[in-house]
Amino acid sequence: MSNTSHNAGHEEPHTGPIKTPKQMAWASVVSFVAPVIVIIGLVYSVTSQNKPAADAANPELAVAQRIQKIGTIEIVDANRPARAxxxxxxxxxxxxxxxxxxxxxxxxxxxxxxxxxxxxxxxxxxxxxxxxxxxxxxxxxxxxxxxxxxxxxxxxxxxxxxxxxxxxxxxxxxxxxxxx
Ligand code: HEC
CATH class of the missing domain: 1.10.760.10 (Cytochrome c-like domain)
Structure with a gap:
């Protein structure tokens, strides 16, 4: 007896906002297609920006520039002549x-x-x-x-x-x- 009323009480909330096939279609566009478009956009913006111009004559330099760390350390050569x-x-x-x-x-x-x-x-x-x-x-x-x-x-x-x-x-x- 208590079981029946329990189940009945939960029937209603399971009916979501999607009630027609048209709403279903929109829901799938928003939840699946839109994120894919956003991700494609992000990938495109990351890969197309801030790239040092590719140096065709010196591809090794171009790679070195791309992978170099942000900071550089200058090692002082102790044997170089001291500046005035x-x-x-x-x-x-x-x-x-x-x-x-x-x-x-x-x-x-x-x-x-x-x-x-x-x-x-x-x-x-x-x-x-x-x-x-x-x-x-x-x-x-x-x-x-x-x-x-x-x-x-x-x-x-x-x-x-x-x-x-x-x-x-x-x-x-x-x-x-x-x-x-
Ligand atoms: C960022 C700014 C700045 C730079 C760069 C700088 N100084 Fe100074 N210096 C100061 C200031 C400010 C004082 C005063 C410090 C105090 O007395 O509180 C000072 C004071 C000094 C003094 C006096 C220290 C004392 O004990 O009274 C000497 C000597 C000095 N500086 C030498 C140098 C030399 C040599 C360099 C370069 C290698 C240099 N400073 C670079 C700002 C600077």
Missing amino acids: GEAVYKAQCAACHDSGAAGAPKLADSGAWAPRIKTGYEALLTSALKGKGAMGAQGGGASTDLEIGRAVVYLANAGGAKFAEPAAPAPADAASAPAK
């Missing part, structure tokens, strides 16, 4: 120290440099290598510590210091590196 302080400064420091961006002491602004120069070359080098305030670490990137040292000397001397340019690599490095 001014070159390093122009490449890596001028962006902030020419304009005074983010409160950087400007090149040749002796008023701004005098109190810093008093702390000594080693302290300034440490700041440049490890970072200080708004200045990020300059060491460990595209430049060797020696080059950062030369840039510090270039910058500080322009601001009134009389630091000697760091020239010789540490003895341990000199022993392992080929003589230049």
